[in-house]
Amino acid sequence: MSRKKMGHTFASKLLLLLPTSLACFSVFPLSLIEKKVSSMNLSSIKQLASTKPHFIFTINFSITNSFPYFSSVKMDEFVNLEATELRLGLPGTDNVCEGRERVSCSKRALQGAAENETESSTMKTETSPPRKAQIVGWPPVRSFRKNIVQTKKNESESEGGRGLYVKVSMDGAPYLRKIDLSCYKGYSELLKALEMMFNFSAGEYFEREGYNGSEFVPTYEDKDGDWMLIGDVPWEMFVCTCKRLRIMKGSEAKGFGCDV
Amino acid sequence: MDLRLPSKVLEHIFSFVDSNEDRNSVSLVCKSWFETERLTRKRVFVRNCYAVTPAAVARRFPGMRSLTLKGKPHFADYNLVPDGWGGYAWPWIEAMAEKSPSLEELRLKRMVVTDECLEKIAASFKDFKVLVLTSCEGFSTDGLAAIAVACRNLTELELRECIVEDLGGDWLSYFPETLTSLVSLDFSCLDSEVKLSDLERLVSRSPNLKSLKLNRAVSLDALGSLLRLAPQLVELGTGSFSDKLDQEAVSKLAQVFTELKELKSLSGLWDVLPEYIPLLYSVCPGLTSLNLSYATVQMPDLVELLSRCSNLQKLWVMDLIEDKGLEAVASSCKELRELRVFPSGADVDETNVAMTEQGLVSVSEACPNLESVLYFCAQFTNAALATIAKTRPNLKCFRLCVIEPFAPDHKTHQPLDEGFKAIVESCKDLQRLSVSGLLTDKAFEYIGTHGKKLRMLSIAFAGDSDLMLHHLLSGCESLNKLEIRDCPFGDTALLENAAKLETMRSLWMSSCGVSFGACKLMSEKMPKLNVEVIDEHTPETRPDSSAVEKIYIYRTLAGPRLDMPEFVWTIHKNPEIGVSHLAIE
Numbered sequence: 001m002s003r004k005k006m007g008h009t010f011a012s013k014l015l016l017l018l019p020t021s022l023a024c025f026s027v028f029p030l031s032l033i034e035k036k037v038s039s040m041n042l043s044s045i046k047q048l049a050s051t052k053p054h055f056i057f058t059i060n061f062s063i064t065n066s067f068p069y070f071s072s073v074k075m076d077e078f079v080n081l082e083a084t085e086l087r088l089g090l091p092g093t094d095n096v097c098e099g100r101e102r103v104s105c106s107k108r109a110l111q112g113a114a115e116n117e118t119e120s121s122t123m124k125t126e127t128s129p130p131r132k133a134q135i136v137g138w139p140p141v142r143s144f145r146k147n148i149v150q151t152k153k154n155e156s157e158s159e160g161g162r163g164l165y166v167k168v169s170m171d172g173a174p175y176l177r178k179i180d181l182s183c184y185k186g187y188s189e190l191l192k193a194l195e196m197m198f199n200f201s202a203g204e205y206f207e208r209e210g211y212n213g214s215e216f217v218p219t220y221e222d223k224d225g226d227w228m229l230i231g232d233v234p235w236e237m238f239v240c241t242c243k244r245l246r247i248m249k250g251s252e253a254k255g256f257g258c259d260v
Numbered sequence: 261m262d263l264r265l266p267s268k269v270l271e272h273i274f275s276f277v278d279s280n281e282d283r284n285s286v287s288l289v290c291k292s293w294f295e296t297e298r299l300t301r302k303r304v305f306v307r308n309c310y311a312v313t314p315a316a317v318a319r320r321f322p323g324m325r326s327l328t329l330k331g332k333p334h335f336a337d338y339n340l341v342p343d344g345w346g347g348y349a350w351p352w353i354e355a356m357a358e359k360s361p362s363l364e365e366l367r368l369k370r371m372v373v374t375d376e377c378l379e380k381i382a383a384s385f386k387d388f389k390v391l392v393l394t395s396c397e398g399f400s401t402d403g404l405a406a407i408a409v410a411c412r413n414l415t416e417l418e419l420r421e422c423i424v425e426d427l428g429g430d431w432l433s434y435f436p437e438t439l440t441s442l443v444s445l446d447f448s449c450l451d452s453e454v455k456l457s458d459l460e461r462l463v464s465r466s467p468n469l470k471s472l473k474l475n476r477a478v479s480l481d482a483l484g485s486l487l488r489l490a491p492q493l494v495e496l497g498t499g500s501f502s503d504k505l506d507q508e509a510v511s512k513l514a515q516v517f518t519e520l521k522e523l524k525s526l527s528g529l530w531d532v533l534p535e536y537i538p539l540l541y542s543v544c545p546g547l548t549s550l551n552l553s554y555a556t557v558q559m560p561d562l563v564e565l566l567s568r569c570s571n572l573q574k575l576w577v578m579d580l581i582e583d584k585g586l587e588a589v590a591s592s593c594k595e596l597r598e599l600r601v602f603p604s605g606a607d608v609d610e611t612n613v614a615m616t617e618q619g620l621v622s623v624s625e626a627c628p629n630l631e632s633v634l635y636f637c638a639q640f641t642n643a644a645l646a647t648i649a650k651t652r653p654n655l656k657c658f659r660l661c662v663i664e665p666f667a668p669d670h671k672t673h674q675p676l677d678e679g680f681k682a683i684v685e686s687c688k689d690l691q692r693l694s695v696s697g698l699l700t701d702k703a704f705e706y707i708g709t710h711g712k713k714l715r716m717l718s719i720a721f722a723g724d725s726d727l728m729l730h731h732l733l734s735g736c737e738s739l740n741k742l743e744i745r746d747c748p749f750g751d752t753a754l755l756e757n758a759a760k761l762e763t764m765r766s767l768w769m770s771s772c773g774v775s776f777g778a779c780k781l782m783s784e785k786m787p788k789l790n791v792e793v794i795d796e797h798t799p800e801t802r803p804d805s806s807a808v809e810k811i812y813i814y815r816t817l818a819g820p821r822l823d824m825p826e827f828v829w830t831i832h833k834n835p836e837i838g839v840s841h842l843a844i845e
Contacts, residue, residue, distance in 0.1 A: 135665070136338075136339060136340065137335065137338030137339050137340045137745070138338070138665070138720070139603060139636060139661055139663045140337070140338045140661060140718075140720070141338070141602065141603065141636075142337045142338070142395070142421065143337070143338070143339055144395070144421040144423070144449065145421075145553070145554075145602065148554055149604065149605075
C-alpha cells in the first residue's frame with residue numbers, strides 16, 4: 001500500500017495524521033487514505049471501513065499548526081449538518097427547523113431594520129424568538145435567586161399572601177388539577193385553558209341563560225361556600241372570591257340554566 | 261558538590277509559600293522538593309472532585325488541614341445539569357475520616373451533601389473548625405444539628421445559597437453552652453424561624469463573632485437585640501427589614517446601628533421598607549461591601565444610601581438602581597472594585613428598561629479600581645463596550661448578560677463583535693469573560709487573538725460555525741474552563757483541537773451540534789479525559805451522526821467515575837460500541 005501524500009485543505013479531505021504521541025500505531029501496517037467527503041460523517045467512515053477489511057482505519061486529529069490555511073477555509077461549505085443548526089428550546093425537543101427559521105428571521109429582520117430605525121423596535125418584537133417560550137436556564141440567574149425574586153413577586157401580587165392557585169375538579173375525571181388564576185387575564189382565557197386541560201367544551205355563555213350548547217358547566221365555590229356560575233361577576237371580583245372550581249356535568253348542571 | 265538543602269530548611273522556606281499555584285510549581289522542581297512540599301501543604305484545593313480520587317489526595321497530603329472541593333459544573337447553577345448527575349461529598353468525607361482525621365476545615369461548592377455526611381464530619385474530625393457549603397444540597401437541618409452539637413471548636417458555619425430541607429429552627433439550640441469559639445455564622449438560606457433566645461445566648465457567649473448572617477425569619481426587632489449583643493460585628497446579614505415598629509423602637513434601632521463601629525459588610529435587607537433605609541446611614545461610610553441584591557429598593561432610596569458609601573469596594577444590586585442610580589455610584593463610590601447588577605424581573609419581558617448600557621459606562625469612567633463586573637441588562641452597544649474597554653483596561657472579570665438572545669447593538673443593529681474586540685484588546689489581564697448579544701464568528705476570532713490571559717469563558721446563543729470554537733481552543737492559551745450553550749458548531753473544531761482539552765479543567769457544551777460519534781471518538785482517543793454525554797431524554801437508538809444534548813468533558817487522573825446515573829453516558833459503559841471495533845486484524 002503506497003502512502004499517499006496528505007493534503008492540507010481540510011475542507012475537502014478527511015485527513016489522517018499520526019500524532020507523535022501515539023507510538024503504538026507504528027506497530028501496525030498502516031495505509032493512509034484520503035477520501036473526499038463533503039461533510040464529517042462518521043457513519044460513512046464506518047461503512048467504508050466495513051468494505052475494506054484489510055485496512056486499519058485510524059481517525060486522528062491533527063495538531064492545529066499543521067493547518068495554516070484553516071482560517072481561510074470556508075467552514076460553511078461542509079459544516080452543513082442539520083445537527084449544527086441553532087435551536088432554541090428545551091434540550092431534546094426536535095424543533096430544529098422551527099428554531100432556525102425563527103433565528104434567521106429575527107437576524108435578517110434586525111439587519112433590515114437598520115435602514116429604518118423607527119420601525120426597528122416593532123420589527124424586533126414581531127419577529128424575534130418568542131420570548132414567552134421559557135428557555136431553560138436563561139437568563140443565567142441562580143435558581144436560588146430566581147426563587148427569591150419569584151416569591152417576592154407572588155407575594156406582592158396575591159391578596160394577603162394567599163396565592164392564586166385553586167383546585168379544579170371535573171365530574172367523571174379521576175383526579176383534580178390546580179391552576180393559577182393570576183395567569184389569566186379574563187374569563188375567555190380561563191375557559192380556554194380549562195377546556196384544553198380537561199378536553200371538553202363549555203359552550204357559549206349568556207348572562208341570563210348560563211352556558212348554552214354543552215352538558216358541561218363551569219362553576220366555582222366562593223368565599224361563602226356557595227357554588228356559582230363562572231362568568232357572572234367581574235373578573236377581579238371572581239379572582240378574589242374564588243376558592244375552587246368545578247366543572248359540573250349532566251343532571252347536576254341542569255340548575256344552571258343550560259340547554260341540555 | 262551536593263547542593264541539596266536539608267529538608268528542615270526546605271520546610272521552613274516552604275512555610276512562606278502560601279499560594280497553591282506556587283506550591284504546585286515548587287513540587288515540580290525535583291523529587292525532594294515534591295516530597296517536602298507535599299508533607300507541608302496544609303490547604304488543599306480540588307477544583308473538580310472527579311479529577312482525582314480522595315484516596316490519592318489523602319495519600320499525597322498527609323498534613324492536610326483544610327480541603328476545598330468543587331463538584332458540579334458551573335452551569336448547574338442555571339438548572340442545566342439534571343438532578344442526580346453527581347458531585348457527592350460522601351466519598352471524600354469517608355476517605356478523609358479514615359486517612360486525615362486531623363482535618364479542620366471543609367469548603368464545598370456545588371456538591372451533594374447528605375445528613376449522613378454531616379454526621380460523619382461531626383463524628384470523625386475531632387478538631388473540626390470550619391464548614392462552608394456554597395450552592396450545596398441534599399441535607400436537612402438535622403445534619404446541621406449534628407454539626408452544632410459535636411464540633412466543640414467550631415469557628416465557622418456558613419450556608420451560602422444552599423437548598424436545605426428545613427425541618428424547623430431547632431438545630432440552632434444544639435450548640436452547647438460550652439461553645440464560645442464561633443467567629444462566623446451564616447444561615448441566611450434557611451426558611452424556618454430559630455428561637456431568638458437561643459440565638460441571643462449563642463451570640464452573647466461568642467466574643468470572637470465577626471460575621472453573622474441571619475435568615476429572613478429573623479425580625480427587625482430581634483435584629484436590634486442581637487446587634488446590641490454583638491457590636492463588634494464586621495459582617496452583618498440582616499433578616500427581614502419590614503416589621504412595623506413604633507417611633508421609639510426605630511430610634512433605638514438607629515442608635516444600635518451607630519454602635520457598629522467595625523461593620524464593613526452589609527447584606528440581607530429582605531423586604532426593606534423605604535422608611536427604614538435611613539437607619540443604615542450611620543454605617544455607610546465604613547462599608548466596603550454592600551449586597552442589596554435581595555432588597556427591592558427603588559432608585560431614589562438607593563441614591564440616598566449609596567451616596568453615603570464613599571469607601572464601598574463591592575456592590576451587588578438589582579437593576580432597580582437604573583442608570584441614574586449608577587451615576588450616583590460613579591460619583592460617590594470611587595473605591596469600587598466589584599459591581600454586580602442582577603435582573604429584578606424573572607424573565608426577558610420584565611427587564612427594567614430604565615437601566616441601560618449607560619449605567620455601566622458611567623461607573624467604568626469614574627471608578628479607577630473597577631476590575632470585576634457582572635451586568636444584566638436589556639441591551640447594549642459597541643460604543644459602550646469600547647468606552648468601557650478604553651477607560652477600564654484593568655478589568656479582570658467582565659460578565660455581560662444581554663438578556664435577550666441575539667440582541668444586536670441597539671443603535672447600529674450590528675453584532676457586538678467590535679465591542680468585545682475592544683474589551684479583549686484593551687483589558688490585557690482579563691481572566692474571566694461572559695459574552696452575550698448578537699455575535700458572529702469574528703467576535704471569537706478577536707477573543708482567540710487577544711484573550712491570552714483568559715481562564716474562564718461563558719458563551720450562549722452566539723457564533724455561526726465551527727470557526728468560533730476553533731478560534732477559542734487554538735487561540736486562548738490560558739483557557740481553563742469553557743462553557744457554551746446553544747451555539748451552532750459541530751464536531752470539526754472540537755476534534756481538531758482535542759489535545760487542548762487536556763490542558764483545561766473542563767469543557768461544557770449543551771444544545772450545540774456535536775455528534776455522538778465525535779464523543780465516542782474523543783473518549784477513545786483521549787484516555788486522560790472523561791467525556792460525559794448527558795441526555796435527559798435518552799434516545800432508543802443513538803446513531804453516530806445524532807447530536808447529543810449536553811457534553812461535559814474534564815481532565816482526570818481518576819479514570820471513569822463509578823457513581824454515574826442512567827442518563828450519563830461514557831464510553832466505559834458500553835465499550836463494545838466504541839470506535840475501537842473498527843480496527844480489524
